Amino acid sequence: MSAPRLVVHRDKELMAEATAARLITAIVDAQSARGSASVVLTGGRNGNGLLAALGAAPARDAVDWSRLDLWWGDERFLPEGDADRNDTQAREALLGSVPLDPARVHTMPALGGEYGEDADAAAAGYAAELAAAAAQSGGSEDHGLVPSFDVLLLGVGPDTHVASLFPELPGVRETERAVIAVHGAPKPPPTRISLTLPAIRAAREVWLLAAGEDKAQAAAVALSGAGEVQAPAAGAYGRSRTLWLLDEAAAAKLPEELYPRH
Numbered sequence: 001m002s003a004p005r006l007v008v009h010r011d012k013e014l015m016a017e018a019t020a021a022r023l024i025t026a027i028v029d030a031q032s033a034r035g036s037a038s039v040v041l042t043g044g045r046n047g048n049g050l051l052a053a054l055g056a057a058p059a060r061d062a063v064d065w066s067r068l069d070l071w072w073g074d075e076r077f078l079p080e081g082d083a084d085r086n087d088t089q090a091r092e093a094l095l096g097s098v099p100l101d102p103a104r105v106h107t108m109p110a111l112g113g114e115y116g117e118d119a120d121a122a123a124a125g126y127a128a129e130l131a132a133a134a135a136q137s138g139g140s141e142d143h144g145l146v147p148s149f150d151v152l153l154l155g156v157g158p159d160t161h162v163a164s165l166f167p168e169l170p171g172v173r174e175t176e177r178a179v180i181a182v183h184g185a186p187k188p189p190p191t192r193i194s195l196t197l198p199a200i201r202a203a204r205e206v207w208l209l210a211a212g213e214d215k216a217q218a219a220a221v222a223l224s225g226a227g228e229v230q231a232p233a234a235g236a237y238g239r240s241r242t243l244w245l246l247d248e249a250a251a252a253k254l255p256e257e258l259y260p261r262h
C-alpha cells in the first residue's frame with residue numbers, strides 16, 4: 001500500500017492539462033520499460049476532461065497508441081453506444097481520434113450484448129477477460145486476478161464513490177472477486193459493473209481525480225481517516241503510488257496539516 005500524495009492545481013482545466021502530461025509520461029515510460037502500457041479509465045466529468053486534454057496535448061504523439069491496453073474501472077450497464085456509457089463518452093473525448101489497437105480496448109459488456117440483461121454474468125465475463133490477461137502477462141505481484149495495471153484512474157464522486165463502489169453498498173466490501181455487478185446504485189443508472197477494491201489495489205499507480213466545489217467534502221472525508229465502507233475513495237490505493245489530483249476548489253476543505261495554505 002502506498003500512502004496518498006496530493007497534487008493541487010489552480011483550476012480544473014489546469015488539472016486536466018497537467019494530469020494529461022503526467023499520463024503521457026507514465027505511458028511512454030511503461031512502454032519503454034516493458035514494451036507496452038496498461039491504463040484503466042474512469043468515467044465522469046474529471047475523467048472525460050482528462051481524456052479531452054490528452055487529445056489536445058501535442059505530446060500525445062509520443063505515445064505508441066498501438067501498444068496500449070485500455071480497461072475500464074466501471075461501466076453503466078446500458079446498451080452499446082448509449083450516450084451515458086463511460087466507453088461512449090471516452091470514445092468521444094479521445095479514443096475515436098487515436099490509432100489504438102481495437103483488440104486492446106477492453107470495454108465492459110453492454111446491456112443486451114453477449115450477456116443479455118444479466119449484469120452478474122457480464123461482470124463475471126469481464127473478470128474472466130482480466131484473468132486471461134493476467135495469466136498471459138504472468139499476473140501482478142500481489143493479485144493474480146487482474147493484470148498489473150500501470151495507471152488506474154478513478155474519478156471521486158461527491159459521495160466519495162470511486163468506480164461504481166458506493167458507500168455502504170455490498171460492492172465495497174468485496175474481497176474475493178475482481179469485478180462485480182452493482183444493483184441499486186444511488187446514482188443513475190442503478191445497474192453497473194465495477195472493479196472491486198482488491199482489483200484496484202493491484203495497480204502500480206492509482207490516480208484519484210477530484211475537481212470542483214462539489215468534491216471538496218468527499219476529498220476531506222476520504223483523506224481524513226474515514227473507513228472504506230463509508231468512504232470508498234479512502235480504500236483506493238496503488239502498490240507503488242497513490243496520487244490525489246485536485247483543483248483548489250476540491251482541496252478547499254482539506255485540513256491544514258494535509259494541505260498547508262501558506
Ligand SMILES: O=C1O[C@H](COP(=O)(O)O)[C@@H](O)[C@H](O)[C@H]1O
Nearest residue numbers: 042043044045046155156157163
Ligand atoms: O458515475 C460515475 O461517476 C464517477 C464520478 O463522476 P463525476 O462526474 O462526479 O466526476 C465516475 O468516476 C465513474 O466512473 C462513473 O461511472
